[in-house]
Amino acid sequence: MSLPTTQKQWFVKSTGKGIDGLVLESGPVPSPGENEVLVKVQGASLNYRDLAIPRGTYPFPLALPVIAGSDGAGVVVSVGSKVTKWKKGDRVTTLFNQAHQFGPITDVACKSGLGGTLDGTLRQYGVFSQDGVVRTPETLSDVESATLVCAGLTSWNALFGLKPLLPGQTVLVQGSGGVSVFALQFAKAAGARVIATTSSADKAEKLKKLGADHVINYREDPNWGETARKLTPEEAGVDHIIEVGGKGTMTQSLKAVKYEGIISIIGFLGGAQPKDSIMETLNRICTVRGVFVGSRAQMEDMMAAVEANNIRPVVDEKVFTLAKARDAYDYMWDKKHFGKVGIKIE
Incomplete structure (x- = not known):
């Protein structure tokens, strides 16, 4: 099946304007570089950090405009020529700070957050480094696995x-x-x-x-x-x-x-x-x-524990679509949720 050439994606265009800084646009489906994978994002979730960014209260580095969201999970649909860790069809989940592979957080890693300095997950397709995703537990749906990226x-x-x-x-x-x-x-x-x-x-x-x-x-x-x-x-x-x-x-x-x-x-x-x-x-x-999230090594340990102990992330009963992501922001801001606010992406 051929891939589409365009997709829907939510951009944070500005800060200090609240939810008005979040804009839905059409954009190109990216192509992976030689060490990258293209992921069809099928599940996402929100964090308080996502609400803080457009309101101008997030204390960490930003590079606007940026595609919103750090939490994503889906399936690999294309891989770069030098990718060795993944193949088409693999289910993967994003790493929050793409450069935080192991050990303590560094200045470089601190500036590699999805949805902050790097384009994030509130879109239909995303390109990530082959080291910027981990295996999705077989026991979880894409929305459930996405909730683990930041909060988990x-x-x-x-x-x-x-x-x-x-x-x-x-x-x-x-x-x-x-x-x-x-x-x-x-x-x-x-x-x-x-x-x-x-x-x-x-x-x-x-x-x-x-x-x-x-x-x-x-x-x-x-x-x-x-x-x-x-x-x-x-x-x-x-x-x-x-x-x-x-x-x-x-x-x-x-x-x-x-x-x-x-x-x-x-x-x-x-x-x-x-x-x-x-x-x-x-x-x-x-x-x-x-605490500023964690490393890839820690995430792999966490995913193994989630699978071994059959831990099911608690997702609020109201799950949103990508088109309704702004409603999801409002829902979370109004504290109507219990557990994680999930977004299913078609």
Whole structure:
């Protein structure tokens, strides 16, 4: 079957204008270079980062205009002359930072994010380096696998990248967004206890069904950090905290963390300016770590664990089409989702 010559693709044209900076256009289907693969993208998903970019609040490098989205999965339809890792028909999933192959993040890798400095996944066809994709687990659909690119790998890096989570330890996850839900799933698969926070009884029940041992409603309990500490063995505190709220939650995370525990800062939903001094880490004797997704090597480990443990990504019941991607942005911005917001691409 011959490939089309044109495709639909969502561009971020500008920042600071909110959703108006996101524009659907027609463009050419690219051809792979000698070390590249052409992928028919069949599934994508959104992250808070995708919402922040057109609003002008994303703190990492951008090169506009850029095709939006980091999360994509699909099938290889063409390969370059020097490609050795993939063949036509292989199912693959994108790597967030294309230059982050292994080891710590570098300046070069930090500037290689899909949908930021490199054209992303909200399109029908995309060209990627043969090292910029990994094998899609056989157990997952393309939409499910796409959700792992940013949120899944960020959670994996947070729990296993610096001081690996051990069985019997305690993890605290904030809310029911993609990163937090993946952290809950990975932690339970690793034999850890999980404390989750949320703002609604409905979401609390969903978190319990996913395996959360305790759920705290932070609207009803504003001092939830102390409550979480009391739920740990000997009230010693939490070993790993997935911190997504920033300014709005960091004070409570510091109250909850165990001596020598790790607070992994993933997001800044409550604002990026901290209320607490960095010196509070000395008072609490803890590590506060910023996490910027993860490497290809970590992603391959994560994908293997997902397949081995039959972990199914939690995708919100409302899945959008490529043509309705702006509606998906609004849906996520309004916090109507549970888990990941998926986009199916025809």
